[in-house]
Amino acid sequence: MNLNELFGRLIGLERAQRIEGVELTWAAPWAQGGAAWLFFGCLALAALAAFFYVRWQGQRSSAARAVLAVIRAGVLCVLLLFLAEPVLKIDAATLTRPALWLVFDGSESMSIADELPEAERAKIAAAVGLQDPSPGALPLSRMDYVKALMLKDDGAVIRRLAEDFRLRAFVFDQADGVRSLDLVEGADGRIDVGRLGEQLIPQGRVTAMGAALADLSRRHATAHLAGLVVFSDFDNNYGPSPVSAAKELGAPLFAVGVGAATAIDAALSVQAPPHIKKDERGNVSVTVRQQGLDGQSITVALSAQRLGGDDSRGEEPVPIDAKPVELAGPAQTVEFAFTPDRAGRYVLIAEVDPVPGEIVKENNRAQREITVLDDFLRLMFVEYEPTWEWRFIKEVFHRDKLVGVQGFRTFLRSSDPRVRQANEMFLPTMSLRREDFFANDVIFLGDMPSSALSPRFCQMVDEFVRNFGGGLVVISGPRFGPAQLAETPLANLLPVKLDLSARINDRQPFRLVLSPRAEQYGFMQIAGANLQENQKAWDNMGLLPWFQPVERLHPMGVALAEHPTAKCADGRTPQPLIAIRRAGRGEVVFLAMNETWRLRRLHGEMYYRAFWGQLIHRLGLSHELGSQKRFVVYTDRRRYQPEEEVLVTVEAYNAQFEPLSEKDLPEQRLKAELVLPDRAAGEQVQPLSLTQVREGEFESRFPVFAPGEHRVRVFDPIVEKWVETTFPVAQLSVERMSAVRNVDLQRQLADARPGGRSYELADVDRLLQDLRLTPRTETQSVIMPLWNTWLAFVLVVTLLLGEWLLRKWVNLP
Numbered sequence: 001m002n003l004n005e006l007f008g009r010l011i012g013l014e015r016a017q018r019i020e021g022v023e024l025t026w027a028a029p030w031a032q033g034g035a036a037w038l039f040f041g042c043l044a045l046a047a048l049a050a051f052f053y054v055r056w057q058g059q060r061s062s063a064a065r066a067v068l069a070v071i072r073a074g075v076l077c078v079l080l081l082f083l084a085e086p087v088l089k090i091d092a093a094t095l096t097r098p099a100l101w102l103v104f105d106g107s108e109s110m111s112i113a114d115e116l117p118e119a120e121r122a123k124i125a126a127a128v129g130l131q132d133p134s135p136g137a138l139p140l141s142r143m144d145y146v147k148a149l150m151l152k153d154d155g156a157v158i159r160r161l162a163e164d165f166r167l168r169a170f171v172f173d174q175a176d177g178v179r180s181l182d183l184v185e186g187a188d189g190r191i192d193v194g195r196l197g198e199q200l201i202p203q204g205r206v207t208a209m210g211a212a213l214a215d216l217s218r219r220h221a222t223a224h225l226a227g228l229v230v231f232s233d234f235d236n237n238y239g240p241s242p243v244s245a246a247k248e249l250g251a252p253l254f255a256v257g258v259g260a261a262t263a264i265d266a267a268l269s270v271q272a273p274p275h276i277k278k279d280e281r282g283n284v285s286v287t288v289r290q291q292g293l294d295g296q297s298i299t300v301a302l303s304a305q306r307l308g309g310d311d312s313r314g315e316e317p318v319p320i321d322a323k324p325v326e327l328a329g330p331a332q333t334v335e336f337a338f339t340p341d342r343a344g345r346y347v348l349i350a351e352v353d354p355v356p357g358e359i360v361k362e363n364n365r366a367q368r369e370i371t372v373l374d375d376f377l378r379l380m381f382v383e384y385e386p387t388w389e390w391r392f393i394k395e396v397f398h399r400d401k402l403v404g405v406q407g408f409r410t411f412l413r414s415s416d417p418r419v420r421q422a423n424e425m426f427l428p429t430m431s432l433r434r435e436d437f438f439a440n441d442v443i444f445l446g447d448m449p450s451s452a453l454s455p456r457f458c459q460m461v462d463e464f465v466r467n468f469g470g471g472l473v474v475i476s477g478p479r480f481g482p483a484q485l486a487e488t489p490l491a492n493l494l495p496v497k498l499d500l501s502a503r504i505n506d507r508q509p510f511r512l513v514l515s516p517r518a519e520q521y522g523f524m525q526i527a528g529a530n531l532q533e534n535q536k537a538w539d540n541m542g543l544l545p546w547f548q549p550v551e552r553l554h555p556m557g558v559a560l561a562e563h564p565t566a567k568c569a570d571g572r573t574p575q576p577l578i579a580i581r582r583a584g585r586g587e588v589v590f591l592a593m594n595e596t597w598r599l600r601r602l603h604g605e606m607y608y609r610a611f612w613g614q615l616i617h618r619l620g621l622s623h624e625l626g627s628q629k630r631f632v633v634y635t636d637r638r639r640y641q642p643e644e645e646v647l648v649t650v651e652a653y654n655a656q657f658e659p660l661s662e663k664d665l666p667e668q669r670l671k672a673e674l675v676l677p678d679r680a681a682g683e684q685v686q687p688l689s690l691t692q693v694r695e696g697e698f699e700s701r702f703p704v705f706a707p708g709e710h711r712v713r714v715f716d717p718i719v720e721k722w723v724e725t726t727f728p729v730a731q732l733s734v735e736r737m738s739a740v741r742n743v744d745l746q747r748q749l750a751d752a753r754p755g756g757r758s759y760e761l762a763d764v765d766r767l768l769q770d771l772r773l774t775p776r777t778e779t780q781s782v783i784m785p786l787w788n789t790w791l792a793f794v795l796v797v798t799l800l801l802g803e804w805l806l807r808k809w810v811n812l813p
Contacts, residue, residue, distance in 0.1 A: 021091040031084035046073035098226040100165035105232035106173030108735035110202035113139040114260040127762040155193030173204030177215030206238035213245035225251040233259035234742040252755035259741040264292040267363035278374040284336040286350040307345040343374030360739035376407040383446035385414040389594040438657040441620035447477020450484040466584025471619020476548040495557030495581035496550040509543035523614035541598040557581040650698040659696025671715040677708025
């Protein structure tokens with residue numbers, strides 16, 4: 001320690017390198033910028049003291065009077081200077097200590113014990129200060145290695161970093177950000193690394209690195225942050241993109257990889273349609289992803305387990321098929337055929353036997369829940385007269401497995417009443433009985449005049465969408481146009497705002513343009529997931545001759561296809577040609593023209609069926625089918641983990657689809673019970689209390705603890721039958737679905753900001769070397785007041801006492 005550092009500590013500055021300046025200034029406002037007034041004031045006070053002793057103390061020697069005059073002048077000058085509040089400003093150059101944040105992965109995947117090659121394990125053990133374990137010893141977890149590094153040589157790594165940086169520590173073990181860790185200093189002033197290690201517990205159920213980095217970015221304000229050192233396996237599996245969040249950081253990221261980069265592993269995933277028709281074949285794909293198993297053979301088995309049923313214990317899985325697979329390459333797909341013979345909810349389970357050398361076995365099993373329907377979608381098409389769109393939609397859905405001839409019904413205003421009576425496809429009226437009307441799943445509303453839309457029909461459509469989750473498709477035509485709906489209740493359902501004065505725009509042919517949001521909706525992806533390829537497919541429509549303009553897009557509406565040049569009333573927003581919005585529990589789609597049949601122009605039904613089929617499946621299968629919408633029991637999630645809370649909701653209506661209330665029910669309540677999974681003791685039933693939230697809606701909340709399939713049964717008082725829903729409770733963790741570190745993401749995060757780097761845990765010495773920054777200095781100023789009341793009192797009293805003693809000595813009065 002040199003003299004500059006010693007002096008710096010005396011004045012409160014750490015790591016002072018040199019004193020750059022010392023300046024005496026005055027804090028009193030009247031003295032700032034007026035040092036000359038202090039000089040002349042002192043001169044005046046000295047002259048006053050001299051005049052006093054010359055004029056009124058002339059009887060003693062001139063030497064004594066001179067000394068006394070000097071003392072009296074000093075007392076007066078000291079008083080004047082203290083009134084000016086003198087301060088000493090010292091400028092010193094000091095070495096800065098920027099902040100460095102240590103960020104630890106606290107998710108469950110950090111508890112995985114990797115099977116590492118002996119050479120690699122010995123290298124890591126040496127780097128973190130562990131003795132090389134004996135052959136056959138149990139492997140350490142990823143977090144064990146991180147803790148060992150922190151504890152190495154009594155915390156040498158932490159102490160080394162603390163010399164150059166102001167350290168803070170965080171852990172991400174939750175879905176919405178990070179938690180601060182305590183860096184407690186012991187009696188010797190050092191960070192207690194033992195306490196730090198106690199806080200590193202791998203218990204998080206997800207790895208949400210994007211949310212963690214976004215949270216750290218918000219915490220990083222104006223402080224000079226040198227960087228973030230992240231210890232993780234980088235197996236991000238939840239939340240926003242971590243790469244985007246890393247780019248928003250104001251500092252480089254030093255990514256330290258923990259865990260094996262390669263491992264012997266076989267992981268499965270199941271792809272299946274969400275709905276399959278009973279007694280019809282469905283295709284199920286099982287994807288096998290593997291590492292380190294090229295050339296080996298495994299057997300993939302697929303089974304189906306029906307959920308619910310009369311047996312309180314559920315049904316045992318039924319084997320579907322088993323197929324051998326010769327592994328070659330990182331991923332292979334195995335196709336299975338599944339023809340269910342009973343309706344209901346099923347879980348498709350794909351399994352392979354664990355392979356020798358695998359560490360993570362949880363991903364050897366994958367499952368997918370599907371619904372087998374013994375029913376059909378009911379479509380109701382209301383149109384004024386037959387159009388090309390009406391004809392081709394009818395043909396498409398007559399051949400659709402989930403609709404068929406029995407599922408398509410239509411009301412044509414212009415049709416002959418005798419045709420309506422003779423052909424069961426035609427409806428006699430558009431305002432059906434409530435029980436028949438609400439049994440529909442999707443309603444098409446074509447080009448109809450407002451005079452044909454009765455208030456009862458409009459009110460039932462509004463209920464159908466908002467309360468029962470039905471789908472509505474409004475297709476504009478050239479004859480009447482959507483402005484006919486502007487003064488009806490249906491206008492409040494649309495994803496657009498209508499213009500009463502708008503008329504058909506047929507001035508110039510145009511090509512439909514997909515909006516950027518179109519790729520988020522499956523029914524717009526008629527040629528796959530690529531936006532450019534989809535645009536080419538939609539271009540098969542050719543030039544469209546007309547469209548019906550609207551005033552603007554509804555605030556809740558999403559434009560999926562737009563006009564290339566025409567604008568809304570604001571002059572900026574393109575006219576929407578296809579738009580969608582959610583209204584209550586249902587969704588509404590608006591088409592500004594009835595010309596999508598032109599998709600058949602070059603490719604037959606391929607694109608046309610892809611659009612309408614996916615659209616109807618989205619609108620019609622988002623709720624219970626047909627009359628089942630009258631009494632629905634469902635939970636807020638499909639599966640739970642132990643100790644989580646379940647919310648059960650019952651939507652109950654009478655035979656005319658009018659909401660039930662407590663006063664309409666026997667005993668003024670709904671009967672409900674929870675069937676617990678206890679295979680040993682048989683059926684265990686607990687009563688549930690359902691509280692009315694509003695008319696037609698009842699709720700109950702309860703915790704679950706035991707793993708297994710749970711069933712909630714609610715008694716329907718209208719048909720006097722039990723209606724049930726099932727949900728599994730299982731201790732499943734997505735954290736143990738991957739056996740290896742995500743090396744690609746680790747490198748991407750390190751490259752997201754200039755200066756970032758990627759390291760292996762065994763390269764910690766190189767990390768410490770890279771973090772040795774070139775010393776940076778900054779000038780800091782210390783303001784030292786040179787006055788206070790007590791000091792002034794002591795000095796004045798001392799001078800006055802000295803003057804009094806001198807006067808006594810020379811015998812002055």
